[in-house]
Amino acid sequence: MNHNINEEKTENPTEHRIKKFKTRGKTRYPRELNSLLILLIGLINLWWYKNLILSSFMNIMFHSFSFNRNIISNNDVITFNIFIFLQELFFILFPFLVTLLFIIIIPPILFSGIKFNFKSLDFNFKKLNLFRGLKKIFSFEIAIEFFKIILKLFIIISITLWYLYFSFPEMLTLIHESFISSLFHGCNMIFHCCFLVILGLVPIVSFDILLQQFKHYKNLKMTHQEVKDEFREKEGNPNIKARIRQEMKAIIRRRMISDVPKSDVVITNPIHYSVALKYDDKRMNAPKVIAKGIGETAIKIQNIAFQYNISTISAPSLARSLYRYSEIGQYIPSPLYKAVAEVLAWVWKVKKWKKEGGVFPEKPKNIIVPSELIFRGERKKND
Structure with a gap:
């Protein structure tokens, strides 16, 4: 410059x-x-x-x-x-x-406070x-x-x-x-x-x-x-800070994607949104979000779920609300407990069907999301 x-x-x-x-x-x-x-x-x-x-x-x-x-x-x-x-x-x-x-x-x-200036002791050829x-x-x-x-x-x-x-x-x-x-x-x-x-x-x-x-x-x-x-x-170069934020998001995405195989169910939009949930009734007070994404990340979560034989269900309103109002590693919002409980009940029936066979359990329909948590969402790629 x-x-x-x-x-x-x-x-x-x-x-x-x-x-x-x-x-x-x-x-x-x-x-x-x-x-x-x-x-x-x-x-x-x-x-x-x-x-x-x-x-x-x-x-x-x-x-x-x-x-x-x-x-x-x-x-x-x-x-x-x-x-x-x-x-x-x-x-x-x-x-x-x-x-x-x-x-x-x-x-x-x-006048000046206690300051030790050792730079004057440095050897400098310019002197x-x-x-x-x-x-x-x-x-x-x-x-x-x-x-x-x-x-x-x-x-x-x-x-x-x-x-x-x-x-x-x-x-x-x-x-x-x-x-x-x-x-x-x-x-x-x-x-x-x-x-x-x-x-x-x-x-x-x-x-x-x-x-x-x-x-x-x-x-x-x-x-x-x-x-x-x-x-x-003092504030940092904006380009460098943007690059750091981008790298941090990439690290978070990689860690999040690696946790998808641990999930119990993936709720989709079905294409633009994906949210992976895990629930252990002995260790958790409520279901946790372990991965979420839109666009390419949503498709990647669905592919991993298919690869590891994880149950996937299409519930557009619930998927958008979970994506908007929940954070990775945190419990889902309490108003969504009832809607998620219906999904987890279906997941439990699927696991039972895999062990015992019989008729494949019917997926829940018309999952109701509280009006205050309805989120229309945006169709775009992740940053």
Whole structure:
């Protein structure tokens, strides 16, 4: 099918297309927002635990530079000190790392849900195409990303230099403070500078969020032809569905024909309709329809009945009503019990005649079918 490549995407995306984009890992969640959240939460976390972190590091440094004679005489002391150092370092950084992990995982899940995209791990020779790589390098999207990187570097450098310029006199006063006081004071200045830098990045991140939303929605938009193709893909090709239905009907007919030899009687129209019934008074509450058909199928049922010496009776009204108001494998409708009982009584007499001989039993005439179940029928072939 040839699609117009210049056709505009004017149709809103369907649920199927949105789910397909999610499975491919294409979401509206911007990476810049994730980076900003990591920086902001990480900085707040460091600020919150700054006293614990600084005091713990001071304690580690104090014990690391203290001399102990046991270190010379016992090598196990070194291993123990290293283990203690790593343990203290883990307890210092554990809250910080847990918070960062939470920020990295939770926001994308809230935006896009949990989706594992393993298709990106597939080996594809197209990724090794040099011309395709150059095309991506010089694309408009790469130009926008490059511009954002330059702008972020400019903002970070500008804010940092501006803060250092105005805080330079305050930094000079650190030499007059005690070691612990200058350490905490200096950390506060670093935190303030980092916080200003993060605030400076907010406009870029806001622009990136709007751009990402626009690009995602634009990519989701569909052409009229894509909507039609998706509907055809979802509903199935009509030709294929018709073929499947035809095959299913053929299978049902073959199974039905194979059950005809099990029947007790075949009621005919006499040509256009045939219905095969079976009744076992010990196992069944009423007679069951095990085969029915019109046209060629009706004739085939009659031929099989003749081949297997199954009683056949012509009762046009009853045959049409059974064909119309009963289903294969189901009991016959209760209003037809009396009419079918007359036929089965005749069948029982025929079986007795086959064993004992004598005069062939006369077929029942004028079988009455209730007026509400009378069906004129159609003379046509089965589908």
